[in-house]
Amino acid sequence: MKLSKVVAASAAVLALTATATACGSDNKDDSGSSGGGKIKVGIKYDQPGLGLKQPDGSFSGFDVDVATYVAKELGYKPSQIEFVETKSADRENALQRGDVKFIAATYSITDERKAKVDFAGPYLLAHQDLLVKADSDITKGTDLNGKKLCSVTGSTSAENVKNTIAPKANLRKYSGYSECIAGLQSGAVDAVTTDDSILAGFAAQDKYKGQFKLAGLKLSNENYGVGIKKGDSALEKKINAALTKMVGDGAWEAAVKKNFGTSYKNEPAPKVGVIVK
Incomplete structure (x- = not known):
């Protein structure tokens, strides 16, 4: 009788252990292989047409659409994506710390940045320009x-x-483009410089319509890439495949039209892996 009780107790412990292990397996890592976890993705919060956090807490913009498409190809539903604000000065650190899995935030591919992080893409070719009154x-x-x-x-x-x-330009640096645009409106600065895609998004806002213009200068080529942690070649390959598919099935072109409208004359979709100097 005593032996039977010991066997029964041992069986109960094993059953509880198996149950706990099964429950623990529901916690998704970042592979997208099961249905309960989330993926953290870095975007901008203050760039109309590219990455903008709306008053209701939702997000819109071309980068957001690209990130959502890529996450879907990695196995995540939109409800499983947690968008994290990654400002320009903190993008490399965010990837190195593991704060986000990847970044789609007007992130131009440069040799200096490639020394710290890796990139998939490019997925958009923009050009540096000026926004003036x-x-x-x-x-x-x-x-x-x-x-x-x-x-x-x-x-x-x-x-x-x-x-x-x-x-001899008098350079002013702010933490966000919204501050630069406000400074241009007030006269605190004479011009704002960054990518034409970003500037066009601001100029097209209802509150700024008619106040600003793009100078129309192509001062540089900006190849937007998806930033990932240095050395994660498997993720890079998966994201490149997702970007190629996005262009091929028409989703890329649809996202361009939806987010930029007629105010921005975009370049054709770049070929993944080809950087335009």
Whole structure:
């Protein structure tokens, strides 16, 4: 009788252990292989047309659509995506710390950044430009000499202008593009520089319509890539496959039209793995 009780107790312990193990297996890592977990994705929160957090807490923009499509191909539903704000100056750190799995946030592929993180893509070819007031006399890069120029900390755009185009420009760096646009509206700065895709998104907002214009300068080629942690070649391959599929099935073109409308004359979809210098 005593032996039977011992056997019964042991069986109960084994059953409880098996149940606990089975329950634990529902916790998804970042593989997208089971249905209960989430994936953290870095985006911008303040860029209309690209990555914007709406008052109701939802997100919109081309980068958001790209990120959602990629996450779907990795096995995640939209409800499983947790969008995390990643400002320009913190993108590499966010990937290195593991705060996010990947970043789709107007993230231009450069040799300097590739030393710290890896990239899939590119998925959009943009160009550096200037946003100025509608009545501004700034029509070319050299006109910025002696003018107040605004860009965002961590962006490569301001250094490009300061180092190669207008060395006498008075550079102002803010933490976000919304601050630069507000400064342009108030007259605190004379121009804002970054990618034309970003500037077009701001200029198209209802509250700014008619106030600003793009100078129409192609000061650089900006190959937007999906940032991932250094050395994660398996994830890079999966994301490249997702981006190729997005272009092939028409979802890329649909996202461009939805988010940029007619205000932005985009380049054709770039070929994955090909960087335009």
